[in-house]
Amino acid sequence: xxxxxxxxxxxxxxxxxxxxxxxxxxxxxxxxxxxxxxxxxxxxxxxxxxxxxxxxxxxxxxxxxxxxxxxxxxxxxxxxxxxxxxxxxxxxxxxxxxxxxxxxxxxxxxxxxxxxxxxxxxxxxxxxxxxxxxxxxxxxxxxxxxxxxxxxxxxxxxxxxxxxxxxxxxxxxxxxxxxxxxxxxxxxxxxxxxxxxxxxxxxxxxxxxxxxxxxxxxxxxxxxxxxxxxxxxxxxxxxxxxxxxxxxxxxxxxxxxxxxxxxxxxxxxxxxxxxxxxxxxxxxxxxxxxxxxxxxxxxxxxxxxxxxxxxxxxxxxxxxxxxxxxxxxxxxxxxxxxxxxxxxxxxxxxxxxxx
Amino acid sequence: xxxxxxxxxxxxxxxxxxxxxxxxxxxxxxxxxxxxxxxxxxxxxxxxxxxxxxxxxxxxxxxxxxxxxxxxxxxxxxxxxxxxxxxxxxxxxxxxxxxxxxxxxxxxxxxxxxxxxxxxxxxxxxxxxxxxxxxxxxxxxxxxxxxxxxxxxxxxxxxxxxxxxxxxxxxxxxxxxxxxxxxxxxxxxxxxxxxxxxxxxxxxxxxxxxxxxxxxxxxxxxxxxxxxxxxxxxxxxxxxxxxxxxxxxxxxxxxxxxxxxxxxxxxxxxxxxxxxxxxxxxxxxxxxxxxxxxxxxxxxxxxxxxxxxxxxxxxxxxxxxxxxxxxxxxxxxxxxxxxxxxxxxxxxxxxxxxx
DNA sequence: TGCCTGATAGTTATCGATAACTACGACCAA
DNA sequence: TTGGTCGTAGTTATCGATAACTATCAGGCA
Numbered sequence: 001x002x003x004x005x006x007x008x009x010x011x012x013x014x015x016x017x018x019x020x021x022x023x024x025x026x027x028x029x030x031x032x033x034x035x036x037x038x039x040x041x042x043x044x045x046x047x048x049x050x051x052x053x054x055x056x057x058x059x060x061x062x063x064x065x066x067x068x069x070x071x072x073x074x075x076x077x078x079x080x081x082x083x084x085x086x087x088x089x090x091x092x093x094x095x096x097x098x099x100x101x102x103x104x105x106x107x108x109x110x111x112x113x114x115x116x117x118x119x120x121x122x123x124x125x126x127x128x129x130x131x132x133x134x135x136x137x138x139x140x141x142x143x144x145x146x147x148x149x150x151x152x153x154x155x156x157x158x159x160x161x162x163x164x165x166x167x168x169x170x171x172x173x174x175x176x177x178x179x180x181x182x183x184x185x186x187x188x189x190x191x192x193x194x195x196x197x198x199x200x201x202x203x204x205x206x207x208x209x210x211x212x213x214x215x216x217x218x219x220x221x222x223x224x225x226x227x228x229x230x231x232x233x234x235x236x237x238x239x240x241x242x243x244x245x246x247x248x249x250x251x252x253x254x255x256x257x258x259x260x261x262x263x264x265x266x267x268x269x270x271x272x273x274x275x276x277x278x279x280x281x282x283x284x285x286x287x288x289x290x291x292x293x294x295x296x297x298x299x300x301x302x303x304x305x306x307x308x309x310x311x312x313x314x315x316x317x318x319x320x321x322x323x324x325x326x327x328x329x330x331x332x333x334x335x336x337x338x339x340x341x342x343x344x345x346x347x348x349x350x351x352x353x354x355x
Numbered sequence: 356x357x358x359x360x361x362x363x364x365x366x367x368x369x370x371x372x373x374x375x376x377x378x379x380x381x382x383x384x385x386x387x388x389x390x391x392x393x394x395x396x397x398x399x400x401x402x403x404x405x406x407x408x409x410x411x412x413x414x415x416x417x418x419x420x421x422x423x424x425x426x427x428x429x430x431x432x433x434x435x436x437x438x439x440x441x442x443x444x445x446x447x448x449x450x451x452x453x454x455x456x457x458x459x460x461x462x463x464x465x466x467x468x469x470x471x472x473x474x475x476x477x478x479x480x481x482x483x484x485x486x487x488x489x490x491x492x493x494x495x496x497x498x499x500x501x502x503x504x505x506x507x508x509x510x511x512x513x514x515x516x517x518x519x520x521x522x523x524x525x526x527x528x529x530x531x532x533x534x535x536x537x538x539x540x541x542x543x544x545x546x547x548x549x550x551x552x553x554x555x556x557x558x559x560x561x562x563x564x565x566x567x568x569x570x571x572x573x574x575x576x577x578x579x580x581x582x583x584x585x586x587x588x589x590x591x592x593x594x595x596x597x598x599x600x601x602x603x604x605x606x607x608x609x610x611x612x613x614x615x616x617x618x619x620x621x622x623x624x625x626x627x628x629x630x631x632x633x634x635x636x637x638x639x640x641x642x643x644x645x646x647x648x649x650x651x652x653x654x655x656x657x658x659x660x661x662x663x664x665x666x667x668x669x670x671x672x673x674x675x676x677x678x679x680x681x682x683x684x685x686x687x688x689x690x691x692x693x694x695x696x697x698x699x700x701x702x703x704x705x706x707x708x709x710x
Numbered sequence: 711t712g713c714c715t716g717a718t719a720g721t722t723a724t725c726g727a728t729a730a731c732t733a734c735g736a737c738c739a740a
Numbered sequence: 741t742t743g744g745t746c747g748t749a750g751t752t753a754t755c756g757a758t759a760a761c762t763a764t765c766a767g768g769c770a
Contacts, residue, residue: 022756033720034758035719068756072424072427073724073725131422133421302631302659304661389750420726427726
């Protein structure tokens with residue numbers, strides 16, 4: 001770049017160089033802005049030779065188009081919004097990581113926000129992303145109603161539900177088969193000889209409901225049924241859902257008229273809390289009570305008692321979600337909502353192995 | 356909104372409503388666009404009554420300004436870029452969560468990218484963020500040179516280094532006092548009566564160097580010194596840095612001529628690997644060998660042997676970084692680079708408690 | 711020769727907001 | 741009455757790119 005830039009630069013501010021614009025390159029090469037633009041976007045309306053020359057110069061000058069300007073005229077921002085309930089939760093961290101990896105190199109930036117498992121906050125975050133006109137949204141939602149999603153649809157922005165379904169909403173979905181999760185976990189406990197199998201369930205999301213269903217089905221398949229008080233719920237405030245919530249829930253189970261000899265927990269942090277409660281009560285795992293978690297994202301092998309857990313392959317969820325997202329913003333997006341169900345796998349460790 | 360929108364709508368596309376624009380509101384209220392704009396941004400050049408009327412209507416119509424248009428004219432995108440080495444690593448996940456929480460409600464969106472601890476990839480991600488004209492960047496960098504940062508500075512974009520310093524770069528920094536980390540960990544082991552204290556160090560970042568320094572200083576303060584082969588390094592490929600790397604490094608230490616009786620590990624995942632190696636070798640923790648980790652972000656209480664760890668308060672790091680970032684994009688940004696050093700705290704658990 | 715076609719490059723208007731300036735009336739002092 | 745100031749609202753140009761159209765020229769064909 002040898003020619004000076006047009007216009008009057010107010011002050012030659014020390015070291016705060018304005019980025020190169022198409023106009024600059026155009027003047028530099030004796031072409032029109034349009035030609036640069038066409039070259040950059042592989043528009044057919046230009047000769048191969050010119051395109052090569054322009055691209056070479058673009059690389060030399062390290063030119064990057066102003067995405068705000070492009071967004072203004074095209075209406076596409078080249079951004080993807082991702083809403084998760086908690087970035088610290090290893091499951092969602094892994095999903096985020098995989099989505100990030102899956103969209104890398106496609107020219108999109110990922111705006112990641114956390115809802116802290118709070119419905120109102122999640123609606124705000126979704127509104128922010130709408131205001132920002134993301135091209136597609138990925139949401140692991142804490143919502144129980146479809147209202148926010150109607151707003152997204154009104155704007156014509158495609159979105160994908162991750163991990164959690166919203167009943168009555170025919171949306172794109174990538175997640176695990178939660179009924180299979182519950183079935184797998186409970187069946188395993190029965191197979192190991194446990195009979196009084198309890199469940200610490202999660203809050204009112206499709207995920208929790210599906211797992212309860214699978215758990216019940218597994219018991220029923222062996223002519224068993226949950227004993228009274230053997231399904232306990234985690235508090236609905238976000239803070240109770242992890243380890244402390246698991247501790248409290250397990251204590252409740254230990255006081256039940258018939259003490260369970262196996263507990264299937266909604267997720268691993270809850271299982272951790274449950275294990276602590278059991279050990280604190282002077283009981284042994286798995287001799288007195290077996291524990292199965294879900295997620296398999298913790299360092300489960302290193303726990304006091306290595307934890308049997310249902311693996312949801314969160315990396316695959318993130319990867320598939322990223323692929324679907326790119327398809328939705330691509331040239332010929334699928335018209336019908338697509339559902340990708342991952343089959344869960346059980347990873348057996350000491351916490352559920354009857355000797 | 357009762358009046359029809361201007362211009363010719365090509366087709367009244369079913370349910371894909373274009374968002375409301377200032378122009379629409381202006382026409383609707385019989386005002387000019389400028390008045391709406393001024394009301395929205397609390398410009399003084401407008402009467403209180405008009406402002407209230409406009410804001411009321413804005414809220415009714417759920418108007419959200421087009422940020423791309425605003426960015427184009429103002430040059431500010433209302434976005435913050437965050438680059439971390441790994442979203443799955445609990446330390447960085449916690450930092451990301453805290454940054455997200457700390458910037459929430461200030462009108463900024465957070466673009467989070469992961470470098471996978473790869474220098475080239477990190478440079479790419481930084482370039483992406485530059486292309487996107489983020490207003491400020493937060494980087495936990497894997498770089499060893501200042502080159503990328505010069506590019507950021509050339510653009511006049513403020514940035515903050517998180518956790519890891521770059522030598523010779525007088526930049527804003529928020530992180531922990533790493534020398535104190537090493538000193539704290541090693542001193543604790545000495546206090547507990549251990550004498551042959553080894554260190555599994557991290558790759559060549561300021562963090563790792565600082566901890567080595569502190570570790571050496573603690574030993575020297577008690578007339579001790581690292582024995583030959585007692586400082587081993589984790590491979591530099593990202594994959595080796597976690598648990599598997601810790602396992603391999605610890606095996607090396609166990610084969611040393613003089614076996615260590617205490618190991619200070621660069622971080623918790625490494626400590627986990629080291630613990631596994633020790634237990635696999637038929638040795639006991641902490642009777643034969645004590646282990647101290649760093650990070651304190653795992654569920655350390657639940658491990659086979661609860662792990663003593665140096666707490667870096669990653670939440671505070673994220674919070675302070677967010678505050679500083681907001682200050683840097685604020686009306687009167689600090690001119691001199693600011694350094695915020697968090698004092699580490701030791702959390703003692705069974706893995707280092709000599710009976 | 712004259713007209714059409716295809717390939718390539720350029721012109722113009724536009725996206726939605728804001729900076730900078732202008733317009734206008736009310737009010738006050740000289 | 742005149743001129744200046746203040747408070748409020750409007751006008752115009754602009755940010756950097758792209759969509760849609762136009763211009764130009766070479767070549768083919770009748």
